[in-house]
Amino acid sequence: MKELYADSIEFSYRNQYSLLSGVFINCKPGEVVALLGRNGCGKSTLLKILFGILKPKNGLIRLDGKRIQSPYLSKEVCYLPQDRFLPSSKTVQQMIFFMLKDGDKIEKIMSDPILQKVLFQKIADLSVGEQRYLELLLLLAQKATYYLLDEPFSGVSPFLKEQIQELILQHRNSKGFVISDHHYNTVLDISTRILLLQNGGCRSIENKKDLEYFYVPEGTFDD
Amino acid sequence: MKVYWFFYKQILPVNLALTTALGIASIDLFYWVFVSFGFFLSVWLYSFFYKKSKYIYCNLGYSKGRLVLGSFLINTVLGTVFLPLLWI
Numbered sequence: 001m002k003e004l005y006a007d008s009i010e011f012s013y014r015n016q017y018s019l020l021s022g023v024f025i026n027c028k029p030g031e032v033v034a035l036l037g038r039n040g041c042g043k044s045t046l047l048k049i050l051f052g053i054l055k056p057k058n059g060l061i062r063l064d065g066k067r068i069q070s071p072y073l074s075k076e077v078c079y080l081p082q083d084r085f086l087p088s089s090k091t092v093q094q095m096i097f098f099m100l101k102d103g104d105k106i107e108k109i110m111s112d113p114i115l116q117k118v119l120f121q122k123i124a125d126l127s128v129g130e131q132r133y134l135e136l137l138l139l140l141a142q143k144a145t146y147y148l149l150d151e152p153f154s155g156v157s158p159f160l161k162e163q164i165q166e167l168i169l170q171h172r173n174s175k176g177f178v179i180s181d182h183h184y185n186t187v188l189d190i191s192t193r194i195l196l197l198q199n200g201g202c203r204s205i206e207n208k209k210d211l212e213y214f215y216v217p218e219g220t221f222d223d
Numbered sequence: 224m225k226v227y228w229f230f231y232k233q234i235l236p237v238n239l240a241l242t243t244a245l246g247i248a249s250i251d252l253f254y255w256v257f258v259s260f261g262f263f264l265s266v267w268l269y270s271f272f273y274k275k276s277k278y279i280y281c282n283l284g285y286s287k288g289r290l291v292l293g294s295f296l297i298n299t300v301l302g303t304v305f306l307p308l309l310w311i
Contacts, residue, residue: 051281052281053277053281070286072281072282072284073284073286074284075283075284078282079278079281081275081278083275084275085276085277085278085279087233087273087276087279098229099279099283139282142282142283144282
């Protein structure tokens with residue numbers, strides 16, 4: 001069964017209170033899971049644990065039914081961190097050639113209308129939105145099935161937000177996404193399921209009214 | 224190989240600078256500093272100052288240990304091939 005599954009995840013930073021206590025989260029191809037929660041509630045930490053670069057104090061991670069310690073080593077899971085991760089001294093074209101092997105994929109990305117204009121620019125000279133768009137395109141061109149996106153819409157212009165949403169929707173049929181973001185409206189537009197990380201655990205949110213009750217001010221979704 | 228080489232190219236300038244600085248004291252130390260202390264210190268410095276860069280390699284399925292080992296081998300080979308030229 002194709003699924004990224006984590007259960008009983010417990011985590012605390014050194015000398016601190018328990019940040020995650022018994023978190024359960026799963027994601028299947030075809031799903032876009034919106035992971036919401038207040039600042040410092042552990043969303044990024046949970047994504048890093050799911051990716052495998054942070055070890056939980058306790059817990060179990062299964063990838064397609066197999067228990068696994070570091071999901072990223074399987075190349076089945078990709079993670080888009082909050083901050084820029086591509087080296088600023090390299091050009092867009094250099095990074096495309098570095099991160100992709102398949103000639104068709106390289107050609108497809110090089111002909112992307114947004115990236116075409118900035119192909120020979122250094123990463124440092126791109127806007128935040130262009131950088132996020134490039135990072136996401138490069139990750140989506142990998143063979144991974146599960147994508148953990150940490151605030152992909154943060155600091156991005158409305159036009160590029162739409163483009164990023166479009167990209168996610170295009171790949172939704174074959175890939176599964178877990179997206180955390182403060183711009184909950186942008187995430188909710190494309191999500192198939194909502195999880196709220198609160199008090200160290202994940203709460204499933206059935207509808208927007210539930211979200212008003214637990215997370216956003218009352219009346220936010222009144223039309 | 225492409226990934227190891229890319230990582231290696233990021234740390235090589237730091238390694239060369241460190242090795243040159245320490246090699247001034249004694250040219251005999253140059254090779255050993257380049258393939259050991261200089262290499263590992265430059266890996267540490269690179270990881271410290273460019274923390275986010277690890278996500279490139281992780282997203283390609285490479286662990287830090289694997290990267291360091293691969294680039295260490297490249298460094299040793301290059302050091303062995305090119306550094307004897309210093310004595311010519």
